[in-house]
Amino acid sequence: MLNxxxxxxEFSAALAQQPKQVTLMGKEFVLYxxxxxxxxxxxxxxAHRAAALSLGQIDGDCLRCPYHGWKYQADGTxxxxxxxxxxxxxxxxxxxxxxxxxxxxxxxxLFVGNLPADQRPEIPDLPQFAGQQWHRSLDEFxxxxxxxxxxxxxxxxxxxxxxxxxxxxxxxxxxxxxxxxVEPSRWGASVTLTAKLAKLKxxxxxxxxxQGDFGSTRRHAFYMPNFTTxxxxxxRFKLAFLMAHVPVSETVTITKSIILRNFxxxxxxxxxxxxxxxxxxREDEAVVKTQVPQSIAADTSHELLVASDAMILAYRKLYxxxxx
Ligand code: FES
Ligand SMILES: [Fe+2]
Numbered sequence: 119m120l121n122x123x124x125x126x127x128e129f130s131a132a133l134a135q136q137p138k139q140v141t142l143m144g145k146e147f148v149l150y151x152x153x154x155x156x157x158x159x160x161x162x163x164x165a166h167r168a169a170a171l172s173l174g175q176i177d178g179d180c181l182r183c184p185y186h187g188w189k190y191q192a193d194g195t196x197x198x199x200x201x202x203x204x205x206x207x208x209x210x211x212x213x214x215x216x217x218x219x220x221x222x223x224x225x226x227x228l229f230v231g232n233l234p235a236d237q238r239p240e241i242p243d244l245p246q247f248a249g250q251q252w253h254r255s256l257d258e259f260x261x262x263x264x265x266x267x268x269x270x271x272x273x274x275x276x277x278x279x280x281x282x283x284x285x286x287x288x289x290x291x292x293x294x295x296x297x298x299x300v301e302p303s304r305w306g307a308s309v310t311l312t313a314k315l316a317k318l319k320x321x322x323x324x325x326x327x328x329q330g331d332f333g334s335t336r337r338h339a340f341y342m343p344n345f346t347t348x349x350x351x352x353x354r355f356k357l358a359f360l361m362a363h364v365p366v367s368e369t370v371t372i373t374k375s376i377i378l379r380n381f382x383x384x385x386x387x388x389x390x391x392x393x394x395x396x397x398x399x400r401e402d403e404a405v406v407k408t409q410v411p412q413s414i415a416a417d418t419s420h421e422l423l424v425a426s427d428a429m430i431l432a433y434r435k436l437y438x439x440x441x442x
Pocket of ligand 1: 164165166168182185186187188
């Protein structure tokens with residue numbers, strides 16, 4: 119797992135009055151909000167007899183273990199052992215590891231590593247997805263795949279006409295990819311493609327009919343270590359997916375998506391956009407889980423990347439740099 123970096127791990131909106139467990143490559147954390155609404159993250163193993171704190175209760179600014187009620191403060195120290203006689207000292211070792219946590223772009227970000235606060239890198243800043251013009255819905259998807267393959271899939275620009283055949287046919291897509299101009303960013307890279315959509319049907323045709331002939335663009339971006347965005351522009355209609363790919367284990371990734379659109383802002387349309395996204399992800403997952411090796415941290419020299427894979431190449435290059 120890449121170290122000394124922020125991972126997007128949960129929707130901000132999902133962090134409420136109940137503690138929440140987050141698992142990163144098998145290591146468990148517990149998230150909760152204190153009385154000021156600030157997000158807190160602790161190691162999820164009680165120092166007493168190792169029960170999961172995520173099953174406990176929030177008590178003011180503290181978290182109480184479900185088993186014998188030890189009460190932990192936000193800095194991980196135990197403030198109360200209910201079974202102790204009054205005046206009994208609380209052992210120094212009665213503490214759990216605290217973890218730095220922040221909220222940005224609608225997600226909770228957890229710092230994995232040991233850098234002091236002033237040396238930590240910045241979290242990706244995505245101001246284009248803030249503001250009132252967007253309607254937001256949330257969705258989750260579970261992959262039986264390593265998160266590096268999931269990220270590669272999300273920046274893989276040449277698979278849609280094949281893997282998402284119905285979508286490709288509908289849009290009458292030409293499978294050739296123009297020379298990609300990969301634009302590096304502070305956290306990763308992006309690429310923008312234009313497409314002429316000749317024969318749209320149904321929902322998309324309805325959009326198109328309203329604005330005459332236009333070109334469409336899609337922009338794929340990745341942000342180290344576990345975040346991608348996809349922006350689809352159909353004239354003035356925009357649909358965007360902000361995706362946190364939570365690396366639960368070597369073989370399981372949970373993608374948490376915030377889906378934004380600047381049209382049809384009623385919630386009534388959420389289920390159809392979510393269904394559209396889920397169908398694409400199911401098609402992706404069926405193939406991504408077959409790739410070997412499961413993680414790009416292993417040797418991938420048997421793979422043959424071509425010009426249209428420039429984003430995959432950019433991701434692997436950066437992954438290697440971060441790993442060193
Ligand atoms: S295991 Fe947590 S209080 Fe005993
Ligand atoms: Fe796909």
